[in-house]
Amino acid sequence: MTLKDPIKFKNAVSQYKYALFDYSNLIFFVKTGISALVLFFLTYFSFSWTMESVIHQRKEVLVPDVLGRSVMTALQLLSENDLAGKIEGFEFNDSVPIGTVLRQNPEAGITVREGKIVKIVFSQGGESVFVPNLVGLPLRNAELMIRQRQLLLGEVSESYSLKAGKGAVLFQDPKPETSVAKNTLVQVVVSAGKPPEGIILMPDFRQKKADEVRRWSSESGFKAEEKEDESSMFSYGTVIEQTPPPDSVISADTMITVTVSAREESGSSTEGDYRVHYEVSQSGSQKNIRIVAVFQSGQKEIFNGIRDSGSKIDFTIPYGSAEKIRIFVNGILVEERPVK
Secondary structure, three states: OOOOOHHHHHHHHHHHHHHHHHHHHHHHHHHHHHHHHHHHHHHHHHHHHHHHHHHHHOOEEEOOOOOOOEHHHHHHHHHHOOOEEEEEEEEOOOOOOOOEEEEEEOOOOOEEEOOOEEEEEEEOOOOEEEOOOOOOOEHHHHHHHHHHOOOEEEEEEEEOOOOOOOOEEEEEEOOOOOEEEOOOEEEEEEEOOOOOOOOEEOOOOOOOEHHHHHHHHHHHOOOEEEEEEOOOOOOOOEEEEEEOOOOOEEOOOOOEEEEEEOOOOOOOOOOOEEEEEEEOOOOOOOEEEEEEEEEOOEEEEEEEEEEOOOOEEEEEEEOOOOOEEEEEEOOEEEEEEEOO
16 A cells, blocks of 8 residues: 555555544543442442441440340340340240240350340240040040140049949049140049949039929938029029039038029010020930030030930020020030021
């Protein structure tokens, strides 16, 4: 290429200018990148140095022991030592009371800076289960049910009974449907059968008419005091409660009291009453029958007793006294009926 060729010369000059422009741009971007990188590292190290200075300016403190403390006490102890607390969770533990600190991190006695967060796990106590209804069951079946609920059979004692067959559970402690911790001991009283000569047991007059109490009192010579309850849901003259309870050993000095319904009758007919009728299954041995009245504000037990296979339960309650009734056999809900 020579100066005599102006077109080629012009093209060469243009290419050279473009090359210089690209090179200049490259140098600019490289310088910009290096500057940004230097600025980033300066900012990072400046921030780190500042934070390090702030942290090291905080005093060192010992982590207090908050194990076994309540929520408020634990947080107060941490606050007094200029530490923060954070609830990490809840765990079941039989040996640590519910609502108290089960575990902490860092542990007590460790040196930390002020403002350190101490993570806390609280105890939910022992895992709870419901006690089954054992009344009416043979002891062997009752023990099996206790084990299925992860409970333990406690003391087994005997008591005579007019109704329950020998070996059937009469009473239990804790009561049915009570919430308790796993491995709780359940004490039971089982029937020793009918009493021998000379031992007199209190009959079960609940849901029977007061006339039966008076007849028994006249024949046996035991005096029974009657109390009235006008607010009862049962028909007039029905025994609601009694003292002492059924199958209790009584003597001439025993104070016997029965509470009888004094609810006013709606008339000669029973159109204002709902009839509760239940026939116990013919199969198997004696059964514990429990009937509960359910209403808006809660529920109330209206019948609870051991009955023979094939026996019948009959009584009335006024309409409007309950929305429905539930019938339990040996603690199992078998039927629910609307009261209408």
